[in-house]
Amino acid sequence: MSDEAESVRALLTTVAERGAGERLVPPVAELIGRARRARRRRRAFSFAAVLAVAAAIALPQAIPDRAPAEQPWPGYPATGPGTAAALAAGHWTRLPEAPIPGRTGAAVVWTGSEMLVWGGRVGDSARSDGAAYRPADRRWTVLPEAPLTPRTQMAYAWTGTVLFVWSESDGAVYDPVARSWRLVPTSPLSWRTGPTAVWTGRDVLVIGGWTDDGRPLADGAAYDPATARWRPLPALPVASDHPVTRLVPLAASDQVYVWATWAHRVNTSENSFETTFGMDLFRLDTRTDTWSTPVASGEAPTGVDQPVWTGHEIVVPAAMPYRPGSGPVGVGLRGGRLDPAGGLWRPITHGPVDDLRGQSVWTGAALVSFGNGAGAAWDPTTDLWKGSVGADHRELRDGLDGHAPADLGRADRGRQLRKLTVLTVGAPPVRRLVFRILRDPERVSPPRRPSSGGRGLSRSPVRSSGPST
Amino acid sequence: MAARSDREREFGEFVALRYADLVRTAVLLTGDRGHAEDLVQRALLAVFRSWDRLDRLANAEAYTRTTMVRLESRWWRRRWRAEVPTERLPDRPIGDHAAGVDTAEVVRQALASLPWAQRAVLVMRYFEERSEAEIAEVLGCSPGTVKSRASRGLAALRAVVDIEGVSGRERRG
Structure with missing residues (x-):
């Protein structure tokens, strides 16, 4: 080992020893106990699964006309494009070659007639180029040069006439009819990366983000x-x-809901600390610019990632419960739905890809979730999932293997190293899902081996503790 | 029943013997002891499930360490964006080796600031002293990628610490 390697090892050893402390007690009995309990649970689960399969075979014969699992939820189309049934019966179509490379972290919006893609990240480089795809004639066009520096993970929104993008300290709007960009005036916000934006019907709200040194920001404009x-x-x-x-903001009619995760660490002694954490929900009335903390009963979600407003209710797809830092991988995750008028959270049936931290899309009649190469559509009327969305597409499965769609630009575990990028999603009233699959031009050879709400809605704060480092 | 008690006894011996070292590695991977112990215990539970397929102690340790990296890697792939570490290194004084305590703290912060893949490579390459090929196998990437991540990670450490100037006494902490 070289001198430098030895020095690095010495430094890491010091950090590790100090971080671990001196009194490490191996929890032998506890681990064996947990292992035994886990084994009992697996056996019980296997037994229950056998019973469930037997019941699934027997029940349809015994009860020819079953009622839906729950009272149907009114207000959603029962038939037609975008419904869970239509999506489950659909098929995939390959798009023509795009004039720009696949990317992550881009601003992507549907204008009603075309999809706009701008910025984002390709490999280690941020981009300032973009393109538009028009499904009607299956044509791509390159966007005019933007007056912005390359950037990724920006705030963006479609306002009905222009694409708004903003991050760091400046932004611009793109008018697809005039095919022109225009800088927006200087904002009252401080420099930040990773802000989010929502369109309220009158304003674009830009909130949150992080400072240059990684501190979260809670203000907006x-x-x-x-x-x-x-x-x-x-x-x-x-x-x-x-x-x-x-x-995490969500515009719902003239109200904007904002989920705020928080973590509070207190040193309880020189060598220990206690962290409390949780999630609050706030509501901004956009007519008066006033915040409130809505109160609702029922089982509020413990994690929120990609909430959607369906026009009738707030739907929160399954997400990992919030926990600062590292944590166990969640299983059996479920989403939730809230009728703001009734103030009641109701859980959504656990879906086949809910534990995969995938991507969810609202089609106007169903929620589609993708993760780890699988897809499923949730019918809001019956609260039932239909699986196999996208399962007919072998390349989609390869490209998605082990990656949430948000990471598709880096999906390189497919056997033939395909890059797959979700380029557009449906938005009411458009109900279309379009995916783009292309070979990564930079890396085609040689192939590599596969390798709570206002506090009224929040769950109780959770505590964790441990020794200080 | 005898097989079960044998398995539990062997597993218990393994945990008692190796737990502290595993937590030290996990501290480097996760950044603090609380999460480190979580990670080690999750990995150990996975090891216990596979205990009958392992060649006991030697194999179990390698399996545990690999499981730790994969569990943590999975968490990082699924993490919230809020927890993406900044790629900017902390603005700290360089190489004050007269104060070994401060140097270690600077290194800890620098390590925490690295992208997960670079951090994992540095820990496996320089703390666990694994080969590039072995690390590539664990992380599911090419040895070339391991090499470049190690290089970038080292460069980040060099930016805050004069690595070659670390004395023998400080190396022992």
Whole structure:
């Protein structure tokens, strides 16, 4: 081992020894106990699975006309494109070659007639190029050069007439009819990366993000594209002992819901600390710019990643319960749905890809989730899932292997090293899913081996503790 | 029943013998002891399930370490964006080796700032002293990728610490 390698090892050893502390007690009995319990659970589960299979075979014969699992939820199309049944029976179509490379972290919107893709990241480089795809004539066009520096993970929204993009300290809007970009005025927001944006029907709200040194931000501002003016939003009413770690906004009619995860660490002695954490939900009335903490009963989700507003209710697809830092991989995850008028959270039936941390898309009549090469569609009317969406597409399965669609730009575990990027998603009233599959031009050879709500809605804060490092 | 008690006894001996070392490695992978112990215990539970297929102690340790990296890697792939570490290294003084405590803290912060893949490579390459081929197998990438990640990770450490200037006494912590 070289001198440098030895020095690095010495440094790492010091860090490891200090971090681990001196009094490490091997929890032998506890581990064996947990292992025994886990084995008993697996056996019980296997037995239950056998019973369930037997019941599934026997029951349809015994009860020819079964009722839906729950009372049907009104207001959604029962037939037609975009329904779970139609998606399960659908098939995939390969798109023509794109004029830009596949990417992650791009701004991607559906305008009603075409999909716009701009910015994002290809490999280690941020991009400032973009393209538009028009499904009607299956044609791509390159977007005009934007007046912005290359960037990824920006705030973006489609306002009905322009694509709004903003991050760091500046932004621009793109008008697809005029095929032109225009810089937006300087915002009242500080420099930040990773903000999120929602379109309220009148303003684009830009909130959250992180400072240059990684500190989360909880403020926001509203941009009115009609007047090209910004206004700062009032501060999120977070408690002092609920320091925000991330904001997830959702526009629902004239209200904007914001989930705020928080983690609060307190040193309980020189050598130990205690962290409490949880998730609060806030609501901004966009007519008055006032925040409130909505109160709802029922089982609120413990993790929120890609909430959707269906026009009738808020649907939160299954997500990992929030926990700061590393944590166990969740299983048996379930989403939730909230009728804001009724103020009642109801759990969604666990879906076949819910544990895979995939990507969810609302089609206008169903929620489609993809993960790890599998897809399933959730019918909001019956609260039932239909599997096999996309299962007919071998390349999709290869490309998605082990990757959530958000990571598809880096999907390189397929046997032939395909890069697959989700380029557009349906938005009401358009109900279409389009995927783009292409070979990565930079790496085609040689092939590699596969290798809670206002506090009224939040769950109780969870505590974890451990020795200080 | 005898087989079960044998298995549990052997597993218990393995845990008692290797737990502290495994936690030290996990501290480097996760950044703090609480999460490190979580990670080690999850890995050990997986090892116990496969105990009958292992060549006991020697094989069990390698299996546990690999499982730790894969579990943590899986978590990082699924993590929330909020927990993406900044790629900017902390703005700290360089190479004050007169204060070994500070040097270790700077290294800890630098390690925590690295992208997960680079951190994992540095820990496996320099702390566990695994070969590039072995690391490539664990991470599911090419040895060339391991080499480049190690190089970038080392460069990041060099930016905050004068690695070659670390004395023998400090190496022992």
